[in-house]
Amino acid sequence: MKKKIFQEKETINNLSVKKTKNTHVWITFFLTIYFILLVKLTTIEAIINDKFFGIYSILITTYILSRFLFSYFHGTVPTDESYKPTVTFVVPAKNEEDNIAETIRRFSKVNYPREKIEVIAIDDGSTDGTLAEMYRIKKEIGNKFNVEIVHWDKNKGKREGMAEGVLRAKNEIVIFIDSDSFIDKDCVTHLVKYFVNPKVGAVCGHSDVYNKDTNLLTKMQTVRYYIAFKIYKSAESIFGTVTCCPGCCSAYRKEYVLEFLDKWRKQKFLGVRCTYGDDRSLTNFIIQKYETVYSEDAMAWTVVPEKFRQYMRQQQRWKKSWLRETFIASTFMWRKNPIAALSFYAYIFLAFISPIVFFRAMIWYPYITNSLPIVYLTGLFLMLFLHGLYYRASVGVRSWFLAIISFWFNTVILMWQLPWALITLRDTRWGTR
Amino acid sequence: MRYADFSFKKVLSMTMVFMILIFATGITYGQKKDYLRGFSISYYFNTIENTLKTFAYKYEFSNYQGNSFTASVFDALGKDFSLNSDNSGKTAKSLPVLVYHGITANTDEFNISPDLFKEQMFALKEAGYETVKIDDVMAFFRGEKTLPEKSFLLTFDDGRRDSFYNADPILQTLNYTAVMFVITKESVSEANSRSSFYLSKWELERVAKNNNWEIESHGRNAHGFYPIDEKGNSGHFFSNKLWLKDKNRLETTEEFEDRITEDMIGAKEDLENSFRIHVTSFAFPFGEFGQEETNFNEANEIALRDSKSIYDFLYYQIRGENGFTRNYPTEDSFLIKRIKVETSWKGSDLVWLLNTSSDKSLSYIDNMDSDNGWLDPWGDSYMENENLVLKASPNTKGSFVFLNGTYLWSNYELEASVNFPKGSAVALIAQYKDEKNYSMCKFTYDHATLEEKIDGKQKILAITKKPFDLPRSEWGKIGAIVDGNTISCLWNSEEAIPKEEVNEILSHGGIGFTTWGEKFNESELRIKKIVASPIEL
Numbered sequence: 003m004k005k006k007i008f009q010e011k012e013t014i015n016n017l018s019v020k021k022t023k024n025t026h027v028w029i030t031f032f033l034t035i036y037f038i039l040l041v042k043l044t045t046i047e048a049i050i051n052d053k054f055f056g057i058y059s060i061l062i063t064t065y066i067l068s069r070f071l072f073s074y075f076h077g078t079v080p081t082d083e084s085y086k087p088t089v090t091f092v093v094p095a096k097n098e099e100d101n102i103a104e105t106i107r108r109f110s111k112v113n114y115p116r117e118k119i120e121v122i123a124i125d126d127g128s129t130d131g132t133l134a135e136m137y138r139i140k141k142e143i144g145n146k147f148n149v150e151i152v153h154w155d156k157n158k159g160k161r162e163g164m165a166e167g168v169l170r171a172k173n174e175i176v177i178f179i180d181s182d183s184f185i186d187k188d189c190v191t192h193l194v195k196y197f198v199n200p201k202v203g204a205v206c207g208h209s210d211v212y213n214k215d216t217n218l219l220t221k222m223q224t225v226r227y228y229i230a231f232k233i234y235k236s237a238e239s240i241f242g243t244v245t246c247c248p249g250c251c252s253a254y255r256k257e258y259v260l261e262f263l264d265k266w267r268k269q270k271f272l273g274v275r276c277t278y279g280d281d282r283s284l285t286n287f288i289i290q291k292y293e294t295v296y297s298e299d300a301m302a303w304t305v306v307p308e309k310f311r312q313y314m315r316q317q318q319r320w321k322k323s324w325l326r327e328t329f330i331a332s333t334f335m336w337r338k339n340p341i342a343a344l345s346f347y348a349y350i351f352l353a354f355i356s357p358i359v360f361f362r363a364m365i366w367y368p369y370i371t372n373s374l375p376i377v378y379l380t381g382l383f384l385m386l387f388l389h390g391l392y393y394r395a396s397v398g399v400r401s402w403f404l405a406i407i408s409f410w411f412n413t414v415i416l417m418w419q420l421p422w423a424l425i426t427l428r429d430t431r432w433g434t435r
Numbered sequence: 436m437r438y439a440d441f442s443f444k445k446v447l448s449m450t451m452v453f454m455i456l457i458f459a460t461g462i463t464y465g466q467k468k469d470y471l472r473g474f475s476i477s478y479y480f481n482t483i484e485n486t487l488k489t490f491a492y493k494y495e496f497s498n499y500q501g502n503s504f505t506a507s508v509f510d511a512l513g514k515d516f517s518l519n520s521d522n523s524g525k526t527a528k529s530l531p532v533l534v535y536h537g538i539t540a541n542t543d544e545f546n547i548s549p550d551l552f553k554e555q556m557f558a559l560k561e562a563g564y565e566t567v568k569i570d571d572v573m574a575f576f577r578g579e580k581t582l583p584e585k586s587f588l589l590t591f592d593d594g595r596r597d598s599f600y601n602a603d604p605i606l607q608t609l610n611y612t613a614v615m616f617v618i619t620k621e622s623v624s625e626a627n628s629r630s631s632f633y634l635s636k637w638e639l640e641r642v643a644k645n646n647n648w649e650i651e652s653h654g655r656n657a658h659g660f661y662p663i664d665e666k667g668n669s670g671h672f673f674s675n676k677l678w679l680k681d682k683n684r685l686e687t688t689e690e691f692e693d694r695i696t697e698d699m700i701g702a703k704e705d706l707e708n709s710f711r712i713h714v715t716s717f718a719f720p721f722g723e724f725g726q727e728e729t730n731f732n733e734a735n736e737i738a739l740r741d742s743k744s745i746y747d748f749l750y751y752q753i754r755g756e757n758g759f760t761r762n763y764p765t766e767d768s769f770l771i772k773r774i775k776v777e778t779s780w781k782g783s784d785l786v787w788l789l790n791t792s793s794d795k796s797l798s799y800i801d802n803m804d805s806d807n808g809w810l811d812p813w814g815d816s817y818m819e820n821e822n823l824v825l826k827a828s829p830n831t832k833g834s835f836v837f838l839n840g841t842y843l844w845s846n847y848e849l850e851a852s853v854n855f856p857k858g859s860a861v862a863l864i865a866q867y868k869d870e871k872n873y874s875m876c877k878f879t880y881d882h883a884t885l886e887e888k889i890d891g892k893q894k895i896l897a898i899t900k901k902p903f904d905l906p907r908s909e910w911g912k913i914g915a916i917v918d919g920n921t922i923s924c925l926w927n928s929e930e931a932i933p934k935e936e937v938n939e940i941l942s943h944g945g946i947g948f949t950t951w952g953e954k955f956n957e958s959e960l961r962i963k964k965i966v967a968s969p970i971e972l
Binding site: 032035036039040043044071072074075076077078079199239240241242293295370373374376377380 | 437438439440441442445449452455456459460463464477480481483484487488540
């Protein structure tokens, strides 16, 4: 297993997706939008009969189409050659002997002045060879820049690890990299270029799935990651309000983080210490005062769960942190750009209402009226198809069908995690990594 | 929006895409309104849905027939349920016609639930009944064609969307056909084609091409209430002269006739011109053709005369249990009665009604071990301990029953074993045609009479004054011999009233019983056996 991973890592740079011309797919994409609009226009007439479903249907369509529209206008900032701030990579790790060395080795290959880089690796009570791997890689690349290794006998949690990294960092920008993520050589340049603007507090990079060919589950996650970043984060980013800069590859301005560090470390919600959703929580602190953006050129690859159970647990954890941080964010998002705020609140509404709509359309309504949910299913399919086409058109991979399955799974199965997350919000047992 | 790229190229291309999309959807949608006349995407949704439902219903019906899970699955995949298992080869002497109004989850007197409708149709199919088409019905009533014994005509009034979309998959499943009587004002004229309640013209074009459906007329404007006097009271279209507000008077007879004729011709033309079909039948809106309470006494006569000249067959609806429930190919057979299927009836109730209304042959013996179709126009009746019991109700002094399926009987001798614990008079009904036309042998403690009722007018034809020992605690026999249009009455198998001629329209007709008492809720008659046998001419 270990051997195989390293063989794959040799080809890692060939993994970057090729942009191909796919005119016919784009035409299909817009035809689908045309068809959706036509169906929606007809639905407007039916709103009189079924206000609840009608309004939901129009709202969700507007939301999704606006994401595509906003993401299209998402722009990047030019690289300022005179602006090269010092950076600190912070890598908290627990039991990652397979990947940690490669994660850190990648830092030595970046196109950035060596003297402006330092690395802090935190071994958070690992019981495997993680610490040894850290020392091995330090020996290998330690001549290029300073690699600091922190060792804790007892596990303290990822948040403590991240906080420790921030406190020890000597440089202006802290870049958090998960111990199972691998960055591209231009990643740093594209992350830091945004910090030239003092309003920017955090920048998240673009993460693709590293182990995408392992099985169906990882393939599905690949599509989902791609769309989540390219569409949904892009759409948030044009307003400077990216609500989550994920831990796999995000840069924060240390000075700003220090303002909140203590609050963040000791964060409590409903009387319980928060032990998951550390990245979303940190972004939330930043976003209150500063801007958070998405840099689509800052590439990284991350390892995603390969087993279904593991995946479901991860998703459940994310849902719970989403709930908590969305609740917190909803207290201040209204002060942001009106369109960004409106989108934010609309999404909350839709996320909570969709299980109800699903239940009503698929079970309750067919039961009482003896009819099949053809309209709902058609709407659902068209939306999934649209995402699939986007993926097919922009990546050029013929896995649009996978995209549909992926989003179907996300809509139909994972949707139910939200109510469950709400019930088990105070239960922190799944909180550890 | 610092991180947005509003470059000229991007804005221009997005504006173009946006314009094209808005333009394209706008044009398509506009087409729908102006040229496609009610093009309905929901028609296609419903068609897909109903195709899927047909599989499910085939499975359900197979299961309903008692087939195993596996057999049902195979049946669902493609069994043709048109093959009738009933190969008796007998032909029908009469035809029952059913009428429904709406099929929807919100049920009331006129709206049946989809599940119950399905159950009723499954039960009919399982009992061997098949639907017939309107051309066959016409040929049958003209005596040009025979129909299988277990035939019925299925009809829907008003042209409602819920009826069509909910019934269609069931008809497909069972290979049944139905007639939709359409109100052309609601469905064919442009102004109302956007209604979600009535089928649009665009949808009806598709219904007309559907082999399981036929379209006939339900009037153009006639389905409504109109002012019939200066106070603004309103009434039905065919029963009343309408109040002409601008002229401050009622219509003249000529204006009345012009109005109803124009409506019936208009509706027929609306349908024939729009769907290229031949319209032969008319269902009177609300089932009324001037026979109801009216401000114009000749309405009934004129409405029937005029409608007969425009349409070949006219349909109305009956409720309750006042007369025979089937239609017979006789002199009046252009006027077809339809049974309003009550929304409370189970499938077995409907099958019972159709089975017991089928024509009973002579000789006939009824041991009262089950209800073979006794209907009570007034008073109460029920089966108890293998007896048919007639009981006065709290607001009647007597009770009346007749036996469904005996309408065509003639030349028969009838004898019944009866027990008459309470009441002053008991009568055996013979030659029952409807509640206004029948004859009877009536017995009281001191005399017997032979009476006839013609068009509701009762007449005593013969009387015998002598004491009759009414069977209060024991069982006695009452009887009658019907020979052509003569009748004689029997008391304990002996002649009580000799043969007497009755009105010639009573040359055939069914049997029944009636009682009277001095007080409300008192009289009671029990019948344990009847024997009807043909007499030799």
